[in-house]
Amino acid sequence: MSYGRPVQVIAVTGGKGGVGKSNISVNLSIALAELQRRVVLLDADLGLANVDVLLGLKANHTLADVLSGECTLAEVMVRGPAGINIVPASSGVQQMASLGHQEHAALIHAFSEIGDQIDVLVIDTAAGISDSVVSFVRAANEILVVVCDEPSSITDAYALIKLLNTEHGIFRFRVVANMTRTNQEGSKLFTKLNAVCQRFLDVSLAYIGHIPFDENVRKAVQKQTPLLEYSPRCKASQALRTLAQKVDELPPPSHASGHLEFFVERLLNVANTGS
Numbered sequence: 001m002s003y004g005r006p007v008q009v010i011a012v013t014g015g016k017g018g019v020g021k022s023n024i025s026v027n028l029s030i031a032l033a034e035l036q037r038r039v040v041l042l043d044a045d046l047g048l049a050n051v052d053v054l055l056g057l058k059a060n061h062t063l064a065d066v067l068s069g070e071c072t073l074a075e076v077m078v079r080g081p082a083g084i085n086i087v088p089a090s091s092g093v094q095q096m097a098s099l100g101h102q103e104h105a106a107l108i109h110a111f112s113e114i115g116d117q118i119d120v121l122v123i124d125t126a127a128g129i130s131d132s133v134v135s136f137v138r139a140a141n142e143i144l145v146v147v148c149d150e151p152s153s154i155t156d157a158y159a160l161i162k163l164l165n166t167e168h169g170i171f172r173f174r175v176v177a178n179m180t181r182t183n184q185e186g187s188k189l190f191t192k193l194n195a196v197c198q199r200f201l202d203v204s205l206a207y208i209g210h211i212p213f214d215e216n217v218r219k220a221v222q223k224q225t226p227l228l229e230y231s232p233r234c235k236a237s238q239a240l241r242t243l244a245q246k247v248d249e250l251p252p253p254s255h256a257s258g259h260l261e262f263f264v265e266r267l268l269n270v271a272n273t274g275s
Ligand SMILES: Nc1ncnc2c1ncn2[C@@H]1O[C@H](COP(=O)(O)OP(=O)(O)O)[C@@H](O)[C@H]1O
Pocket: 016, 017, 018, 019, 020, 021, 022, 023, 024, 050, 127, 178, 179, 180, 211, 212, 213, 214, 215, 217, 218, 221, 236
């Protein structure tokens, strides 16, 4: 039991689709579990039930069933590789902005029940800058922005950071470069994004690492097997473990509570203000 140790809530986002958010979320979660962390992965992409597909899982319930009071979070969670627990949120997410009192209570209750059984909550967000993406990102205490070497990736990441900064006062972001072809490409991408952010915004961006382009990622996706299991020693797997190590070393959230209630409260505050 790590009672009293705050839950680290990490949102994996990036603005653009196809940059590798879901693969990074899944494999980062597994790598953190390998480091003995108790991990819950929240699939907050309502478009396509990404995580289910990547892991070849079949979910009978989603967060929506928790909101309606039909299931507890424990009943909805699906056991994944390395013992991670996955919350299939797909259809529940849409409701996030219009929760009634009863649903608020159900959600707070659901998360507070598991709060002292988990160390890290990883949230895989959808593409774009919809309200639901913003809600989940705002509720996290670490934000990983995934970028790759495509002009639209940098502009979409910038648009997301700008929105979160100017409309929601978030100023701290960590950048992950994905599908890099050379060792320098990641830091070059970071420098590019950081330059425009420093010029126009009041934000602090930190580079947390890169994942090389690796054919094994696509093959693992086809096999519906997480990369870390499909090809544990390939370049991308090694980089994902290094990323997990760095994430694990991030300072714990500063709030005193060891529970997840604060996460839900932030989520609900966001939903209530309608932003
Ligand atoms: N490091 C990588 N090397 C090679 N291909 C990758 C890598 N990361 C992601 N991909 C490819 O990009 C596709 C989209 O990744 P995904 O994680 O689904 O993106 P997102 O969740 O951002 O939409 C994957 O199916 C995979 O084929």
